[in-house]
Amino acid sequence: MTDETATTMPPATPRPRREKPAKIRCDACPVLCYIAEGRAGACDRYANVEGVLTRVDPLVILDRTVQSGGELVSFLDKEREWEGDIVQPPARFVTAVGAGTTYPDYKPAPFIVSSQMDGVDMVTVVTEGIFSYCGVKLKIDTDRHLGNETATVRYRGEPVGHVTTGEYGSQMMSLGGVHHLTGGSKKEGRATCDALLNLCNRQPVELTIDDGVSIVVEAGKAPVIDGQREERMRVGCGSAAIGMFAQQWFRHVDEVVVVDDHITGVLSEHQAGKLLDVPPTGIKIKGHKSTPGRYFRVAEPGQGWGGTNIEDPLTIIDRFDTKVAWPGLKMLMVSTTGDHSAYFVLDDDLNPVPTEMPEAVRDSVLRVQENCEPALCSVVFIGGAGGSLRAGVTENPVKLTRSVRDMLTYVTSGGAAVYIWPGGGITYMVDVTQMPENSFGYVPTPALVAPIEFTMRLGDYEALGGHMASIRPLEELGGLGHRTTREAEQGHWPVLPHHFSWNRKT
Amino acid sequence: MSAGPHHRLLPDGHRLHLGHGPIDLIIQADGPADAVAMAYRHAVARFDGLLEELVSELALLRQPVRGSECPVHGPIARRMWQAASRFQPAFVTPMASVAGAVAEAVLAALVQVPGLERASVNNGGDIALYLAPGARAWRLGVVVDPHDPASPGALQIEADDPARGVATSGAKGRSHSLGIADSVTVIAADAPTADVAATLLANAVDLPDHPAIEREPAEALSPDSDLGNCPVTVHVGALNDDAVATALNAGESAAEAMLAADRILGAVLVLRGMVRLVGAVPLMKPSENTNGKLLHV
Numbered sequence: 001m002t003d004e005t006a007t008t009m010p011p012a013t014p015r016p017r018r019e020k021p022a023k024i025r026c027d028a029c030p031v032l033c034y035i036a037e038g039r040a041g042a043c044d045r046y047a048n049v050e051g052v053l054t055r056v057d058p059l060v061i062l063d064r065t066v067q068s069g070g071e072l073v074s075f076l077d078k079e080r081e082w083e084g085d086i087v088q089p090p091a092r093f094v095t096a097v098g099a100g101t102t103y104p105d106y107k108p109a110p111f112i113v114s115s116q117m118d119g120v121d122m123v124t125v126v127t128e129g130i131f132s133y134c135g136v137k138l139k140i141d142t143d144r145h146l147g148n149e150t151a152t153v154r155y156r157g158e159p160v161g162h163v164t165t166g167e168y169g170s171q172m173m174s175l176g177g178v179h180h181l182t183g184g185s186k187k188e189g190r191a192t193c194d195a196l197l198n199l200c201n202r203q204p205v206e207l208t209i210d211d212g213v214s215i216v217v218e219a220g221k222a223p224v225i226d227g228q229r230e231e232r233m234r235v236g237c238g239s240a241a242i243g244m245f246a247q248q249w250f251r252h253v254d255e256v257v258v259v260d261d262h263i264t265g266v267l268s269e270h271q272a273g274k275l276l277d278v279p280p281t282g283i284k285i286k287g288h289k290s291t292p293g294r295y296f297r298v299a300e301p302g303q304g305w306g307g308t309n310i311e312d313p314l315t316i317i318d319r320f321d322t323k324v325a326w327p328g329l330k331m332l333m334v335s336t337t338g339d340h341s342a343y344f345v346l347d348d349d350l351n352p353v354p355t356e357m358p359e360a361v362r363d364s365v366l367r368v369q370e371n372c373e374p375a376l377c378s379v380v381f382i383g384g385a386g387g388s389l390r391a392g393v394t395e396n397p398v399k400l401t402r403s404v405r406d407m408l409t410y411v412t413s414g415g416a417a418v419y420i421w422p423g424g425g426i427t428y429m430v431d432v433t434q435m436p437e438n439s440f441g442y443v444p445t446p447a448l449v450a451p452i453e454f455t456m457r458l459g460d461y462e463a464l465g466g467h468m469a470s471i472r473p474l475e476e477l478g479g480l481g482h483r484t485t486r487e488a489e490q491g492h493w494p495v496l497p498h499h500f501s502w503n504r505k506t
Numbered sequence: 507m508s509a510g511p512h513h514r515l516l517p518d519g520h521r522l523h524l525g526h527g528p529i530d531l532i533i534q535a536d537g538p539a540d541a542v543a544m545a546y547r548h549a550v551a552r553f554d555g556l557l558e559e560l561v562s563e564l565a566l567l568r569q570p571v572r573g574s575e576c577p578v579h580g581p582i583a584r585r586m587w588q589a590a591s592r593f594q595p596a597f598v599t600p601m602a603s604v605a606g607a608v609a610e611a612v613l614a615a616l617v618q619v620p621g622l623e624r625a626s627v628n629n630g631g632d633i634a635l636y637l638a639p640g641a642r643a644w645r646l647g648v649v650v651d652p653h654d655p656a657s658p659g660a661l662q663i664e665a666d667d668p669a670r671g672v673a674t675s676g677a678k679g680r681s682h683s684l685g686i687a688d689s690v691t692v693i694a695a696d697a698p699t700a701d702v703a704a705t706l707l708a709n710a711v712d713l714p715d716h717p718a719i720e721r722e723p724a725e726a727l728s729p730d731s732d733l734g735n736c737p738v739t740v741h742v743g744a745l746n747d748d749a750v751a752t753a754l755n756a757g758e759s760a761a762e763a764m765l766a767a768d769r770i771l772g773a774v775l776v777l778r779g780m781v782r783l784v785g786a787v788p789l790m791k792p793s794e795n796t797n798g799k800l801l802h803v
Binding site: 023031 | 526527528557558561564727730
């Protein structure tokens with residue numbers, strides 16, 4: 001009765017009857033409805049639109065929160081139970097999560113909402129885009145070698161992407177994209193869609209890399225590499241670590257080697273050591289010497305010390321120069337995260353002998369660990385708001401692109417800020433952890449369904465050929481389902497003047 | 507890909523929303539804060555796995571009830587079957603009471619907690635109620651015109667009323683209907699019974715073979731509908747007052763038969779703004795802004 005008045009999307013428009021109506025099976029919940037074309041399943045949330053399973057559930061209204069709300073609590077999550085809402089006065093922004101879409105978008109986007117901002121009439125066009133051109137960029141904070149650059153990344157055995165560049169303390173991967181989604185076998189497309197959907201909805205996903213590791217990736221969580229949780233991101237490269245900790249080391253030891261697959265640092269040769277008058281120790285490191293105290297390729301990449309394949313750090317030391325080194329010389333070897341460390345004292349034949357680490361040295365290793373940030377997986381969705389989606393917003397799609405370029409239109413995804421690539425089209429990236437939970441859906445084409453909102457002044461909307469007749473005031477959408485986001489930063493709130501060029505001083 | 511159940515407090519900070527697939531429950535418990543919190547925990551725990559429990563016997567639950575032997579095993583499934591079987595020999599499947607039975611099962615979990623004054627579980631209009639002795643009455647809005655949800659009055663259920671189930675069904679509702687009622691609201695001793703009765707009465711408000719009524723086999727609309735190839739209403743065109751009255755008469759006689767057999771306590775039948783009341787309907791006086799034209803009680 002009363003609670004059923006919540007507005008749902010108008011059901012998918014019935015199509016002209018065909019001889020054999022196609023039915024599809026929905027797997028959104030355990031009921032597994034068969035849904036006839038043009039109809040919705042038992043839940044009224046998923047419909048069969050021309051053979052495509054499509055979400056049509058109530059709009060999700062994003063409450064502007066100052067404090068972290070996270071109101072949609074995961075089931076039986078005791079710690080966060082009954083926190084309830086921490087909602088500020090009703091400054092609401094309608095997100096496209098659950099807006100439902102009409103695919104292809106030949107008619108106005110499901111909701112075109114008007115609201116006011118500082119006396120300026122604003123319009124938000126809310127739609128869920130079906131993205132056949134989409135993927136995720138993964139940033140895995142780790143020093144470990146995950147696989148070679150360009151190695152294939154697989155999900156359930158199917159190729160879904162590849163390893164790309166190594167960046168600072170992290171390995172990048174690129175998953176999805178049109179070639180995996182639609183260019184390969186059906187199985188490949190489905191596996192890619194599944195992997196992307198789960199990653200974007202912040203589920204853990206296990207990926208395997210050809211000639212590399214098996215890795216569990218979950219947005220905002222530590223990566224698990226070959227069953228081992230990565231705790232820390234490196235404090236810096238081996239050379240940087242020398243620079244950062246030389247002051248703390250040089251009083252307690254004669255030599256420090258920071259083992260790093262990229263740049264191994266050696267205190268006595270390093271500029272930082274020289275400045276502290278650390279005497280030469282005669283240490284000879286294997287690998288290519290770059291500048292003093294900096295060595296490349298001391299070993300092969302792997303799962304051992306500092307992202308190398310070594311278990312015994314002494315294997316990277318060729319010898320000590322008998323003319324320079326001395327018995328009793330104290331040496332610390334440590335990895336870039338402090339996860340590995342060992343302490344040696346040279347015997348009379350100048351052989352390093354493993355020795356118990358003095359407390360001051362141990363403290364310095366702990367300091368390295370402390371200075372490492374937690375290792376995380378970042379999942380950034382990338383999608384292109386192509387031709388048909390724009391048509392839901394305006395009768396003249398290219399004008400929307402230009403309006404975005406001119407910063408008259410502000411683009412958000414589930415209310416979260418996006419980065420828009422320069423160049424043609426509206427290709428955007430968004431950090432999935434800034435979006436409401438479970439913002440993504442899929443259609444079996446296969447493609448991902450992601451929320452996208454375009455916010456602009458009423459006049460600007462009219463100027464770009466907007467569907468003016470479809471505008472509904474925000475108040476009219478009351479009674480819709482709503483959800484708060486974790487995103488707390490005021491600056492990200494989509495309806496704020498500083499997002500728009502017309503508010504900038506020239 | 508299947509999403510699990512979720513729960514949250516509604517923005518009023520008081521009511522609880524549980525959702526999983528086609529089930530959406532709005533729950534309200536009144537009483538001391540710790541009792542309410544405990545009750546909500548009970549509800550959440552009961553809800554976990556509930557849909558799976560039903561789905562495991564879904565095929566049987568979509569079969570019409572026949573005879574006296576209940577073929578299903580789950581506690582909610584059995585309750586559904588029993589509620590539906592009271593209305594034999596009508597064509598009815600246990601699915602006719604699914605919403606009410608789910609509401610009742612979750613309510614039962616809630617009220618295990620001592621100290622609650624009252625509680626309600628609203629499953630998309632099929633409502634199970636609890637009232638401790640002396641509790642404040644529940645007031646439930648009755649929607650006569652779906653386009654005017656504030657219209658026109660409210661049912662008032664007192665603690666000493668026998669009514670603990672209220673259900674609404676109609677051609678414009680979420681489920682398919684064989685009839686043309688805009689809505690039929692039934693008050694009964696329990697929610698599953700109210701649910702079945704509302705479904706059957708909404709079917710009974712009908713004009714067989716009327717040219718303004720478009721029907722299609724249920725299967726064509728929902729391939730796995732429990733209604734098989736029964737013709738369900740997809741559109742009702744223009745009807746004159748006589749036709750509306752005839753359809754309501756049919757529903758009214760069916761409701762009176764149910765009342766006489768002690769299956770329901772009362773019913774509100776609505777078609778095109780015309781309302782019929784059957785039995786004890788504690789309808790509060792319609793509010794002043796009700797358009798008199800709409801309400802012909």
